[in-house]
Amino acid sequence: MRRWNGWGDDATVVELPAHGEAFLAELVGSGQLLADASLEQVLAQVPASRLQAHPLICLNAEDRVRHARGQSLPDWLAMRSGDFGVFPDGVAYPESAAQVRELLAWASQHDLIVIPYGGGTSVAGHINPQASNKPVLTLSLARMSKLIEIDHDSLIATFGPGANGPQVESQLRAQGYTLGHFPQSWELSTLGGWVASRSSGQQSLRYGRIEQLFAGGKVETFAGTLEIPTFPASAAGPDLREILMGSEGRFGIISEVKVRITRLAEQENFYAVFLPNWQQALSAIRSLAQARVPLSMLRLSNAIETKTQLALAGHPQQIAWLEKYLALRGAGEGKCMLTFGVTGSRTQNAASLKQAKKLLKSFGGVFTGTLLGKKWAENRFRFPYLRHGLWAAGYAVDTLETATDWSNVDNLLNKVETSLRTGLSEEGEQVHVFTHLSHVYNEGSSIYTTYVFRPGANYAEAMARWQKLKHAASLTIAENRGTISHQHGVGRDHAPYLPVEKGELGMATLKALAGHFDPEQRLAPGVLLQD
Amino acid sequence: MRRWNGWGDDATVVELPAHGEAFLAELVGSGQLLADASLEQVLAQVPASRLQAHPLICLNAEDRVRHARGQSLPDWLAMRSGDFGVFPDGVAYPESAAQVRELLAWASQHDLIVIPYGGGTSVAGHINPQASNKPVLTLSLARMSKLIEIDHDSLIATFGPGANGPQVESQLRAQGYTLGHFPQSWELSTLGGWVASRSSGQQSLRYGRIEQLFAGGKVETFAGTLEIPTFPASAAGPDLREILMGSEGRFGIISEVKVRITRLAEQENFYAVFLPNWQQALSAIRSLAQARVPLSMLRLSNAIETKTQLALAGHPQQIAWLEKYLALRGAGEGKCMLTFGVTGSRTQNAASLKQAKKLLKSFGGVFTGTLLGKKWAENRFRFPYLRHGLWAAGYAVDTLETATDWSNVDNLLNKVETSLRTGLSEEGEQVHVFTHLSHVYNEGSSIYTTYVFRPGANYAEAMARWQKLKHAASLTIAENRGTISHQHGVGRDHAPYLPVEKGELGMATLKALAGHFDPEQRLAPGVLLQD
Known part of the structure; x- marks a missing residue:
């Protein structure tokens, strides 16, 4: 069953291995355990609903608890401490576009706030209800x-x-297709959520971001239904799909999604290559992207992430042998792991692999075959479960991401890492920070940074530490030509930093659109645009 | 020097060959010549300007004539007949964003209409001034x-x-780069125009449409300057680039454009393959697109276009031998020519060519090497000049385009062709109609149709014939799941058909945006959105 206070199915447990715990203890100090609240304690706090009865709306306390929070670190702290704050007054489960329209009409009639909810996997506060008279x-x-x-x-x-x-892929695979959209939240996040938040999947290099996959559909708004027909391309005015994507529930509720799918490929393989150092690794991945080598995935860990991944992996003896081999071949201390995928026909994949290996070799890359690539593929959706393992060992973990042009990747990455690494120096705390580039484009790359820190003596301290770190990194991104989000969206947590990149007129434009579709501001107020 | 009443430089003359004239005479009857007006006659009609003097504005009659019309067939008829209708009151040539802002402020102060003008190559009435009190x-x-x-x-x-x-490419090529955006209007159309009208170039398969190339820039609007920073990708709310693209001058004037460029490829080749019939050809091109074979260009002529191209080409004897060879190999009557390009490193191109040949062979394709491909590349920007050659022989020619999903390509193509072919049956006139697919996507394809007809006894008749044909085809597109434009934009000519695809709420959204950026409706009124 899905966890009410954490990630994923409670049958899946990912523990931190003992040597991983030792590794972290050395870096940030020994873990600090905080006590978890029980579901019963939380249920007892849920106040009476202010909603009138409606056949489509459930007022049950557990439903309200299970839809009150997303998966950000503040959400985690709220769920673990039991200090949820605000609960929705009810949860509706419409089964058709007509029922969505009925609920919107009812919301208008009864002066409600409406929060669209997909998989509840937001890490930016998209779905958290706020205190309101409504x-x-x-x-x-x-x-x-x-x-x-x-x-x-x-x-x-x-x-x-x-x-x-899983619902998308299993229904498509049964007929020989894939969507090819695999964000790390894939097990729980939804198609509508991907569209609303401009999601990107791990194999966007082949399949594209949701911007390329979303072909059209229907949106129910307070100003009527927006039907977006499918065209392969069009020069007929601004693209309504693009106005919807990234609207994060502020403009309307998506009731139907048409996506571009692909026939299942004949073959798919993932490979790992080690580059001798970060500068060569960065040049190599940029060259691969700009040379248009038809790969399906590229992911480059910096030296600290590489070291951390090898330390946290199982089989320390095997890893030791691998590292000896790599050092002999020129990839020793400071080495960076690059994982790449080829997906297509056997002929295509052979050609792509040949091009990639040749190019990577010219940057000193040491090719290690498919073993680590397979490991990556097997574990690709397991990382979010690791928060549980780390928490149980007394550590908090969070991630954040941005994207910037190649000429700024190194600069921004260093500044973001430094802002986090030194973010708790006043507290005398170390923060373990590491980064990978996992979505690369001709123009630039995403930068995905993970940070591990000790929560402190209590939940309030943990929350204060997170706020400090998050703000330092967000400010660094906004002030250094990064976008405040490459794949997680804006929500509430990033909204204060959005005006830097959109500008005054840009923000006014988005507000004008929100006012156009939702004049009474019922939909997810405060998300995307601070009110 | 650039022609004042037609396409391109007057040093370039493309004549219809004698056998081409005979070919057309058999199909639509012998040509009908209409007399051309002289520049002097037109200059004499230009009324006094209603503008006050401004150092950046030229009130000269010839400048006003040369900016009064685009390159649509109605524009052609206006320019050839000398019946221009409305002229702009003046033409401004700002040299900086600050001067653009100054002109907008002046326009507001003096209650002017402002028409943004790039290369003047619109074929949909984007830049034609309308009768106005202002x-x-x-x-x-x-x-x-x-x-x-x-x-x-x-x-x-x-x-x-x-x-x-040419200005874009020569400045880039000097440093080893290309933009790779080659619409047929390339010699005259501009970067700002491409962005404003969602243009697509002949090699969009490799380089992308302008949507993929446009990275950011500046727009001067009546509500202020919109600065769009560059990011390789972003999930931070709706993409302001996408709101600008397709706005066709209604929201503001683009004052700076940042584009994604590519290093010049090591090698580029174009090849021609003949498919035995349309159905096989259509399946072949769809398979090439959906198998993601990394080609840089794909263009498939239907049987009538193939026949017409071979008939209008020079060297009839050479063509006769080619056709004998093709017939022997299975591509006789009904054959369709497919041209494709490979662009990249030698290794990449060899791999792409191998994949393409293998796949095309399985559909009965007869490969003819690079000769016809080279011809295509040499002549790729000459087609617009042919209007002169045809006109001199007594024929009017126009083109129109749409795009639709693969499941509808054949249906829509046939219906559009039929609407044109039978469009002048009441007049007892034949229309010669042929089509190619030149922008293909996983999801579908563009459909680009050319039609040749006799102008009739006078310009009024020519115009009435065009209106009838254009309306019939546009209605057919709108009613059959096509977009009203794949690459030419909406302008005034397509504006009546836009509501079918955007819907009521979609149109209201675009109007809300126009009102937001340009509350007094000074910019290109009637373009994109009928007022």
Whole structure:
């Protein structure tokens, strides 16, 4: 069953190995354990609902608890401490676009706030209800998860917006297709959520971001239904899809999604290569991207992430042998691991692999075959579970991401890492920080940074530490030509930093659009645009 | 010098060969010649300007004539007949963003209409001034055509918005780069125009449409300056670039453009393959697109276009031998020519060519090498000049385009062709109609149709015939799931058909945006959105 206070299914447990714990203890000090609240304690806090009864709305306390928080670190701290703050007054589970419209009309009639809810995996505070005089209705799309239709010639699939990653892929794979969209939240996050938040998946290099995959669909708004037809491309005015993508529930509720799908590839392999140092690794990955080598995935860990991953992996003896071999071949201290994927026909993959190996060799890359690549593929959705393992060992972990042009990647990455690494120096605390580039483009790259710190003596201290770190990193991003989000969206947590990149007129434009679609500001107020 | 009443430089003359004339005479009847007006006759009609003097504005009659019309067939008829209708009251040539802002302020102060003008190549009525109580100022970006900066790591070039195709490419090529954007209007159309109208170039398969190339820049609006920073990708809310692209001058005037460039490829080749019939050809091109074979160009002529191209080509004897050879190999009557390009490193191109040949062979494709491909590349920008050759022989020619999903390509193509072919049956006139697919996507394809007809006894008749044909085809597109434009934009000519694809709420959204940026509706009124 899905955890009410953490990530994923409670049958999946990812523990921190003993040598990993020792590794962290040396870096940031020994773990600090905080006590968890029980579900019963939290249920006891849920106040009476302010909503009137409606056949589509559930007022049950547990439903309200389970839809009150996302998966950000502050959400984690709230769930673990039991200090949830605000709960939605009810959760609706519509089963059709007509029911979504009915609920919007009801919300208008009864002066409600409405929070659209997909998989509840936001790490930026998208779905958290705020204290308000108006009752808050969370509208879950979970019951609209069916594959409705496939156009086999045009490779377009029509889905309900609530289909999560496994529901999308299993329904497509049964007919020989894939969407190819694999964000790390894939097990729980949904198609509608991906569209609303401009999501990107691990194999965006081949399949594209959701911007390339989202072909059209329907959106229910307070100003009516927006129907977006599918075209392969169009020069007929601004693209309405693009206005919807990134609107994070502020403009309307997506009730149908059409996506571009791909026939399952004949073959897919992932490989690992080690580069001797960061500068060569950075040049290598940029060259691969700009030379348009048709790879399906590229992920480059910096030296600290490489070291951390090898330290936290199982089989220390095997890793030791690998590191000896790599050192002999020129990739010793400071080495960086690059993982790449080839997906396509056997002929295509052979050609891509040949190009990639040749180019990587010219940067001193040491090729290690498919073993570590396979490990990556097996564990690709397990990282979010590691928060549990780390927490149980007394550590808090969070990630953040940005993207910037190549000429600024190294600069921004260093500044973000430094802002986090030194962020708790006043507290005398070490923060362990490491980074990878996992979405690369001709123009630049995403920068994905993980930071591990000790929570302190209590939840208030943990929260204060996180706020300090998050603010330092966010400010660094905003002031150094990074986007405040490459793949997680804006939500509430990033909203204060958005005006730097959108500018005054840009912000006014987004506000004008929100006012156009939702004149009474019922939908997710405070998300994306601070009110 | 640039022609004042037609396409391109007057030193370039493309005549219809004698056998081409015979070919057309058999299909649509012998040509009908209409007399051309002289520049002097037109200059004599230009009324006094209603504008006050301003140092940046030219009130000269010839400048006003040369900025009154685009390159649509109605524009052609207006220019040839001398019946221009409305002229702008003046033409401004700002040299900086500050001067653009100054002109906008002046326009506001003096209650003017402002028409942003790039290369004047619109084929949809974007830049034609309309009769108005307010004086009309055409604002040409021609003097803002410089390459300002290149970021060599991120492959981003910053240009003035008025740089036309040759100016863009020559400035980039001098440093080893290309933009890779080659619309047929490339010789005259401009970067700012491409962005404003969502342009697509002949090699969009490799380089992307302008949507993929446009990285950011500046826009001067009546609500202030919109600065769009460059990011390789972002999940931080709706993408302001996408709101600008396709705004066709309604929201503001682009004063700086940043584009994603590419290092010049080691090698580029174009090849021609003949498929035995349309159905196999259509399946072949769809398979090439969906198998993600990394080609840089794909263009498939239907059987009538193939026949027409071979008939209008020079060297009839050579063509006769080619056709005998093709017939022997299985591509006889009904054959379709497919041209494709490979661009990249020698290794990449060899791999791509191998994949393409193998796949095309499985559909009965007969490969003819690079000769016809080279011809295509040499002549790729000459087609617009052919309007002169055809006109001199007594024929009017126009083109139109749409895009639709693969499952609808054949249906829509046939319906569009039929609407044109039978469009003048009441007049007892034949229309020669042929089509190619030249921009292909996983999801579908563009459909680009050319139609040749006799203009009739006078210009009024010619115009009435065009209107009838254009309306019939546009209605067919709108009613059959096509977009009203794949690459030419909306302008005035397509505006009546736009609501079918955008829907009521979509149109209201675009109007809300226009009202937000330009509350007094000074910019290009009637373009994109009918007022």
